[in-house]
Amino acid sequence: MARFKHYDYNQTSMVVINYLDQLQPGTFEHALHYLVSEKLELSAFHQPYKNDTEGRPAYDPAILLKIILFAYSKGITSSREIQWCCETNIIFKALSCDTVPHFTTLAHFVSSQPQAIEDLFEQVLLICDQQGLLGHELFAIDGCKMRSNAAKEWSGTFKELEQKRQKLKRLIRHHLSEHQDKDRWESEEELDRDIRKAKTILTLDKAAKKVGHFLQKSQPRIGQGKSRKEVKSNITDNQSAKMTTSKGTIQGYNGVASVDKKHQIVIDA
Template identity: 65%
Template sequence: MPNFKKYNYSQDAMVVINFEEQIQPNTFEFTLHHLIDQHIDLSAFHEHYNNDAGGRSAYDPAILLKIILFAYAKGITSSREIQWQCEHNITFKALSCDSVPHFTGIASFVSRYPEAIESVFEQILLVCDEQGLLGNELFAIDGCKMSSNAAKEHSGTLPELEVKRDKIQRKIRACLKEHKKLDGRKPAERERKKQLESASATLGQEFERINQFLKTATPRMGQGKKPKEVKSNITDNESAKMTTSKGTIQGYNGVAAVDKKHQIIIEAQAFGEGQEHHTLEPMLTGIKQRYARTGISPDILKDQAIITADTGFSNDANNEYLRREGVNAYIPDNQFRSRDKIFAQQKDKYGKRHRDTLKGTKSVIPSSEFDFDRKRKTCRCPQGNDMWLSHETVESTGKRKVFFQGKLTDCRDCPIKASCMRNPDSANTREGAGRQVSFTWTNGRTATDWMKRRVDSREGKAIYGHRMSTVEPVFGNIGTNKRLNRFSLRGKTKVQGQWRLFCLVHNIEKLMNYGAIA
């Protein structure tokens, strides 16, 4: 029989520890510790403290920032968990010098100082530039949708919320009515009465929340030329209901601009809308202002730094803005692959892709399968039937759009109407309509045509090929490796501060890998 040393986990020991020795070089905590102590000015936090003339002493912002960023690097965002780590984890003890901030103080620090967090973000960006980690030649912009601290069940337009409130009120009345019927009955009914009382109280709280929100709320309008009312949220009305590949969430879109050389995040903003096209101009403005404030470049966009983004950022307004401001951008439209000969056989090889399948709606034969003659303004359906020109529009920018509709008699007996129409049964009614398609083209002089020529050029294809390898790994590192995939705060300003903390973790890790912090 082998003879092993005995061990027992259920025992206490007094251990002498030097905190400085626990922070070993070439680790995230070492880089974080030396960055904050030797390179970062935290006076932006100091302005918020007014206890110099009296009152209890506060925890140093340097200590709080170290333990929060180190916790985020480990995927820990709960303030209670961070407090526990400071009590039990030796690395947290070393970074905090054995101090244990209360979880309420940790949560308050994260949510109260978004402007000071931006100052830290900017200073670390400046350190990255001093260390030679910024190329300042190509920036890739993209967004990452994350859930927020609000339930999507509490979302709806104001009319929808009114209907929900009235429905809850009817349920309360039904509970009270049943409770009244049970008065004076057998003791066996007491349990049911308690259930009704509890249900009435819960429904009453929900009714009051919605009712108070409706008293002060105004309709929340979406983006675009003709904005429509979008869903409000009674918990966090600056967040939005967003559709992702993993389902619908209530959250924010964290948008980041990433430098190509070492994938350093140079700008980070959070937006409470799912669509990305309206975020391009604020992001470019943010990049320009940040570079001017840090002294890296007085006008980085005028220096012809290349901007790339995916098709979600492409629309006529953005292209017009980019051309007017002289921005060296390459942002393709959603048809740029179909114009590329390299992808000509993609559909045959991999099959057709329809985004509607992700949304749970029916996919139909796309308009590209219809025979459209732009010169004659005629259209034939896949079965060879002529369609009639419903109407056409011409915009001041030179953009033309024509709408065609299938004849009801043709669509009613068409053998492929089940795959061609979203609602085939409508063709069987007198008031129904046949298949509808539209086609858009321009006079070749619009800003969108200008962008198409740039993206379709040999140089444009080569440049745009760097976009995915620049920005996508950043979101993979933040969301998957670091597990920072959910916001714990409410309100755009606070969420934006937390999003920049997430991005700080990524940038500090880059400094650890490629910089020389000592």
């Protein structure tokens, strides 16, 4: 019977590597590293930092951009998962020079500098144009529906939301009336049941106040069509909307991207 050298994929090994050697020419990670390091103007990302004379050193925005954009190219959009990749993946280690930014640092970087990131996108398009990657002839537009972090149960016109609030109030009155009818505890089971009812009342009251506060502070959303009718608002995220997809109705957004025909480069989103 043939014999083969033993191997085990589930093992740890100490290996001496050069980070630049991991970024092979012709790969996306090599192009990303070169663009961020040599071509892009990142001074806008430096302005928020005020640690010239005191405070701990910060992560270089170039490092954060490289690992975040590389993560996006792999479909990774979770800050926690990006941190994990920096701990375990050799390409992430090469791009980050073996640093591991905390997931809160990554999340804050993305959320706190939207204008600088938008300006960076413009720089990338100018470089693509210089390299002859844009055809300037035909642009394709397509969209995809994306879920928002809002429950569709909290959607409705102002009339529907008012009806929801009145229904919640009726439920509260029903539970309170049922609770007040009990003048003594007959058993431990009934005590537990009434405690659960009291919690239900508090939950319903909180929901009713949430709807009432929204109706008081907000204005009805008016559609952009010819009829200019009221469209459904959402208490949690009023910029999102109910939309039908192949997997059912979701509460979300319609993301639209414009792509240049020559090399299918996204020029606007």
